[in-house]
Amino acid sequence: MQIADIMALVVPPTVELLRRARAAEGERPQEPEPMFPTLIAVRHQRVVASVSTPRMSITLNCALPMAVGLDPQALVVAAQAHVEGHLALAYSVMTRDRTAKFVLQTVAERDGQLVVGRPADGGEPADPHILQTLAEAMGQRPVDVTRVARKDMGGTFGEDTFLPPEQGQVVVDAGTVKNLQQRVKGVRGRALYVARSPEAGRLALKAGLPRTSLLTSESPEVMATEGDD
Numbered sequence: 001m002q003i004a005d006i007m008a009l010v011v012p013p014t015v016e017l018l019r020r021a022r023a024a025e026g027e028r029p030q031e032p033e034p035m036f037p038t039l040i041a042v043r044h045q046r047v048v049a050s051v052s053t054p055r056m057s058i059t060l061n062c063a064l065p066m067a068v069g070l071d072p073q074a075l076v077v078a079a080q081a082h083v084e085g086h087l088a089l090a091y092s093v094m095t096r097d098r099t100a101k102f103v104l105q106t107v108a109e110r111d112g113q114l115v116v117g118r119p120a121d122g123g124e125p126a127d128p129h130i131l132q133t134l135a136e137a138m139g140q141r142p143v144d145v146t147r148v149a150r151k152d153m154g155g156t157f158g159e160d161t162f163l164p165p166e167q168g169q170v171v172v173d174a175g176t177v178k179n180l181q182q183r184v185k186g187v188r189g190r191a192l193y194v195a196r197s198p199e200a201g202r203l204a205l206k207a208g209l210p211r212t213s214l215l216t217s218e219s220p221e222v223m224a225t226e227g228d229d
Contacts, residue, residue, distance in 0.1 A: 001042065001045070001074060001095065003093055003095075003099070003101045003103075005045070006042055006073075006074045006076065006093055006095070007091065007103060007119050009042055009045070009046060009047055010040050010042065010047060010076050010078060011091075011105065011116075011119060013040075013047060013050075014038065014040075014089060014091075015089070015114070015116050017035055017036075017052070017078075018035045018080065018089065018107065018114065019114055021033045021034060021035040021036070021080075022035075022114070034080055035079070036052040036054055036059070036188075036189070037052070037053065037055070037056040037059040037060075037077060037078070037079040037080075038050055038051070038052040038078045039051050039052075039059050039060070039062050039066060039075065039076070040075070040076040040077075040078060041066050041070045041072035041074075041075055042072055042073055042075075042076065043070060043071065043072045043073050044073070044196075046194065047194055048070055048072065048173065048193070048194055048196075049066065049070055049173065049176075049177055049180075049191065049192060049193050049194065050191070051066070051180050051184060051189065051190070051191040051192075052184075052189060052190055053184045053187055053188070054187060054188055054189070055187070056077075056079065056130070058184065058187060058189065059077065060077070060129075060130065060134075061183075062180055062183070062184070063077075063133055063134055063136075063137035064137045064140065065176055065179065065180060066137070066176065066180070067137035067138050067140055067142065068137075068140050068141070068143060068176075069142070069143055069173065069175065069179075070142075070172075070173055071142035071143070071145070071169070072096070072138075073095060074093060074094065074095045074096065075093075075094050075137065075138060076091055076092065076093050076094075077092040077130050077134065078090070078091050079092075081104070083104060083106070086106065086107075086108070087106075087107040087108070087109075088104050088105060088106050088107055089105040089107060089116070090102070090104055090122065090125075091103040091104075091105070091119065091122075092125065092130040092134060094131060094134035094135055094137075094138050095138070096138055098135050098138055098139065100131045100134075100135065101121075102121075102122040102123065102124070102125040102131065103121065103122050104119070104120055104121075104122035105117055105119045105120070143172050145165050145172050146162060146165050146168060147168070148162055148167075148168030148171050148172060149161060149162055149163070150162065150163055167203060170195075170200050170204050170207065171203065171204075171207040173193060173204065173209075174193065174204040174205075174207035174208055174209035175207065175208060177191050177193040177209055177213055178210060178213070181210055181213050190213075191213055192213050192214075192215050193209055193213055193214055193215065194215045194216070195214060195216055198216070201214055201216060
């Protein structure tokens with residue numbers, strides 16, 4: 001995937017996440033809640049999962065399990081930033097072939113509404129550790145989804161032992177996001193899975209995905225929203 005294609009997928013839900021965060025009540029009156037650093041997995045031309053936590057270090061710790069379990073074409077860390085005193089969104093993008101890009105998007109508030117600019121080349125990031133962590137994660141071999149065993153075997157001779165790859169991927173996805181949710185829920189984090197279809201959503205739930213972690217591809221909030229669990 002091209003960087004422009006990845007950005008076209010991740011920008012709309014990231015802006016939605018920022019809007020929701022700023023609409024929430026902050027720790028002090030009149031102070032907007034900061035947007036949680038969010039890790040986004042892109043696969044097959046769509047956002048497939050995200051995880052948001054209050055701390056960048058915790059969010060980055062989710063990069064390796066996401067890269068191995070979800071086999072994404074790209075991982076993106078989206079975070080609130082300030083550039084020359086102005087609010088912005090910063091995106092650290094890493095593809096499976098380890099092409100890296102740092103992108104900035106200006107944000108302004110007019111009449112109580114957020115107005116965002118076009119994503120632009122951010123040059124060299126102030127913190128190269130984020131892209132280094134994503135590169136290390138994307139360098140790992142993903143789970144083989146052709147070897148996911150059936151759990152409904154009835155002992156019929158000749159029945160396939162393993163699920164078809166597309167179903168195996170959903171089962172692995174569900175297990176990955178379930179484990180991520182268990183990892184981050186204690187720090188107000190949230191992991192979400194975007195099912196490609198209603199059938200995939202039902203299979204993910206059957207495979208153990210928490211219902212609160214499931215979104216459909218039509219949901220406006222493709223990212224995690226802080227709070228209600």
